[in-house]
Amino acid sequence: MNVVQITPFQLSLAYLLLIFPAAVILWYGVGLMKPLLVGAVRMTVQLLLVGLYLQVIFNYNNPWVNLLWLGMMLIVADVSIIRRCGFRLKRFAVPMFCALTAGIVIPLCVFVGLVLWKPNLLDARFVIPIGGMILGNCLRANIVGIGRFYQDIRKDEKLYLQTLAFGATREEATRPFMADAFQAAMAPTIATMATIGLVSLPGMMTGVILGGANPDTAIKYQIAIMLSILCGTAITVFLAVQLTARKSFDCYGVLQKDIFAD
Amino acid sequence: MKSVSPAIDVQALCLGFDKPLCTDVTFSLEPGAKVRIEGRSGSGKSTLLRCLLGFVRPLSGQITIFDKPLTPETLGAIRSRMAYVTQEPDLGTGTVVDTMLRPFSYKANTHLRPTDKDIQDRCEQFFLSRELLTQKIATLSGGQKQRIALIIAILLKRDIILLDEPTSALDAISKVAVAEHFYRTDQTVVWVSHDTTAFDKAGHVISLDIACSQEVVL
Numbered sequence: 001m002n003v004v005q006i007t008p009f010q011l012s013l014a015y016l017l018l019i020f021p022a023a024v025i026l027w028y029g030v031g032l033m034k035p036l037l038v039g040a041v042r043m044t045v046q047l048l049l050v051g052l053y054l055q056v057i058f059n060y061n062n063p064w065v066n067l068l069w070l071g072m073m074l075i076v077a078d079v080s081i082i083r084r085c086g087f088r089l090k091r092f093a094v095p096m097f098c099a100l101t102a103g104i105v106i107p108l109c110v111f112v113g114l115v116l117w118k119p120n121l122l123d124a125r126f127v128i129p130i131g132g133m134i135l136g137n138c139l140r141a142n143i144v145g146i147g148r149f150y151q152d153i154r155k156d157e158k159l160y161l162q163t164l165a166f167g168a169t170r171e172e173a174t175r176p177f178m179a180d181a182f183q184a185a186m187a188p189t190i191a192t193m194a195t196i197g198l199v200s201l202p203g204m205m206t207g208v209i210l211g212g213a214n215p216d217t218a219i220k221y222q223i224a225i226m227l228s229i230l231c232g233t234a235i236t237v238f239l240a241v242q243l244t245a246r247k248s249f250d251c252y253g254v255l256q257k258d259i260f261a262d
Numbered sequence: 263m264k265s266v267s268p269a270i271d272v273q274a275l276c277l278g279f280d281k282p283l284c285t286d287v288t289f290s291l292e293p294g295a296k297v298r299i300e301g302r303s304g305s306g307k308s309t310l311l312r313c314l315l316g317f318v319r320p321l322s323g324q325i326t327i328f329d330k331p332l333t334p335e336t337l338g339a340i341r342s343r344m345a346y347v348t349q350e351p352d353l354g355t356g357t358v359v360d361t362m363l364r365p366f367s368y369k370a371n372t373h374l375r376p377t378d379k380d381i382q383d384r385c386e387q388f389f390l391s392r393e394l395l396t397q398k399i400a401t402l403s404g405g406q407k408q409r410i411a412l413i414i415a416i417l418l419k420r421d422i423i424l425l426d427e428p429t430s431a432l433d434a435i436s437k438v439a440v441a442e443h444f445y446r447t448d449q450t451v452v453w454v455s456h457d458t459t460a461f462d463k464a465g466h467v468i469s470l471d472i473a474c475s476q477e478v479v480l
Contacts, residue, residue, distance in 0.1 A: 158352040161317055165346035165424075166365035166414065169338065176354070251334035252316035 003211055015040070054128065063122035070131050074100050077139045081240075083261075085147040091259050095243035096142070103138050103236030104131055107228035115224045133204060133225055134232040137189060145185030145237035146244065152177050153255050160255070170253035178241050185237040186230075193226050202226075267329045269293045269422055269450040270314065275323030277306045277313060282321060284310075284470045291450055293421065298461045299454045301470030307454040308348075310470070311424045314452075315346055327422070342370045345420040349427035350404065351411035358402070359395040362414055376417045384413040387443065389436055404431035412440060422450045430457075 018040060025032045057069060078097045082089050112118050112126045121127065153160050153174070163173040196202055204225045208218035248259045268290045275287040283306030291297060299307050312318040314325060316337050325332040327340045353361045359381065366375040382392055388409040394402070402410070408431050415423055423444065429437040441461050444451045453461040 156352065158348065158350070159354055161312075161315075162346070162348065162352055162411075163354075163365075164317075164341065165315055165344070166368065166418065167342050167370040168365070168368040169370075172368050252319075252337055254317055 058124045061124045066122045066124045066127050073135055077135050081142045084143050086261050087259055088261050092244050096240055099236045099239035102239055103232040104134055107134055107232045111224055111228045134228050137229045138232050138236040141185040141233040141237050142240050145181045146240045148184050149177055149181035149241050164253050170249055189230055189233050266292055271326040273324045276321040277309045278321050293450055294448050296451045296465045298467045305470040308426050311426050343420055344422045345415035345418045346424040347411045347415050347428045349430050351407050353399050358397055358399055361399045424452050426454045
């Protein structure tokens with residue numbers, strides 16, 4: 001494939017793009033300069049390391065190593081979601097991990113096994129980048145979904161308790177909150193899907209085109225990945241809320257405050 | 263003569279969070295009893311009602327509703343015999359009529375679904391116009407929301423009604439209409455209020471300021 005190579009010098013020119021955001025930050029005097037610089041450095045170091053790592057993993061291409069890599073990605077996503085939403089890790093780590101795993105494995109099997117028709121489901125070339133794309137979107141959706149579900153119940157505690165007091169079971173009382181959380185989590189993915197190609201050329205399609213494939217192939221990959229992302233986010237958000245809810249309410253249906261880290 | 267089981271039996275209840283709000287609260291209410299709970303702010307009046315519904319755990323003591331001790335196993339059966347209205351009811355979103363009918367979509371209440379006439383009659387009883395039914399609940403005043411919540415509680419036809427300052431936002435005429443309704447009903451009514459004139463014909467008053475070892479049997 002005709003991939004245009006980027007030399008270290010050429011890459012360093014890309015950092016010129018930081019000048020404008022840095023200038024605006026300085027001009028407004030907002031405290032974003034340090035996070036911007038730390039973020040840029042972290043991104044560079046992390047991606048360089050991951051690049052080296054992936055090179056080894058791709059060359060080795062051992063299913064168990066690939067599985068281990070996927071597992072590590074899941075653990076990092078698991079911890080990130082729980083920390084970001086302000087929950088106690090101990091309370092949510094296992095159910096969230098299960099939700100994420102289901103949300104990755106199902107669309108991955110369909111994408112790699114059925115769409116690409118690859119018998120080796122754990123081929124590094126597919127499982128790691130495609131898994132990563134689905135997982136990244138699941139992470140974003142879950143931060144919105146699960147965060148919204150519990151914050152709303154805490155914020156609207158009076159409404160929730162009033163519902164229980166009018167005879168609703170815990171499942172009936174939490175259902176509207178679950179529906180709202182699901183809607184909030186899924187809306188960005190659905191909106192992206194509706195405008196894709198018109199507003200943006202998404203990452204995978206760009207990557208496939210830059211990798212030398214023709215746009216026709218790139219579009220097919222993009223359609224498959226969008227459907228995988230949609231399915232993965234729906235599964236993880238649904239399961240994350242359902243599975244964590246089992247451990248988050250006491251036997252009287254009241255939300256346990258100790259799920260929150262603050 | 264066979265003795266009647268108390269509707270609510272509270273024994274040596276100690277309520278509080280970090281420290282006790284009130285201790286050794288004991289009372290027993292027969293079915294149909296009307297009682298007003300009073301006490302200074304922070305004495306545990308609202309907490310007592312929340313405790314009867316299982317929303318708050320007592321520090322010690324026991325609650326029995328119609329011979330059933332309040333436990334996770336009996337909770338569903340107990341809550342389905344109670345209705346609860348707070349000072350500032352949060353009734354969610356949607357139109358007034360949607361809000362009024364929502365509790366009747368819960369499994370425990372489907373058989374109680376009221377007719378349009380039931381709803382309109384109750385609205386009339388509490389001086390709410392029919393036109394209000396199609397309005398958004400968010401546009402209602404505090405007093406209107408209180409009356410909507412009270413109407414839902416009445417339509418649910420529970421044996422026990424727990425009311426926490428239910429008329430605080432009502433004008434004098436509406437207050438009387440609400441109080442008169444609950445005096446006349448054969449339900450057990452527990453009415454929490456600072457206002458000594460509200461529900462002043464209640465059979466008994468329980469003061470949480472002097473609740474220690476107070477035994478009330480009605």
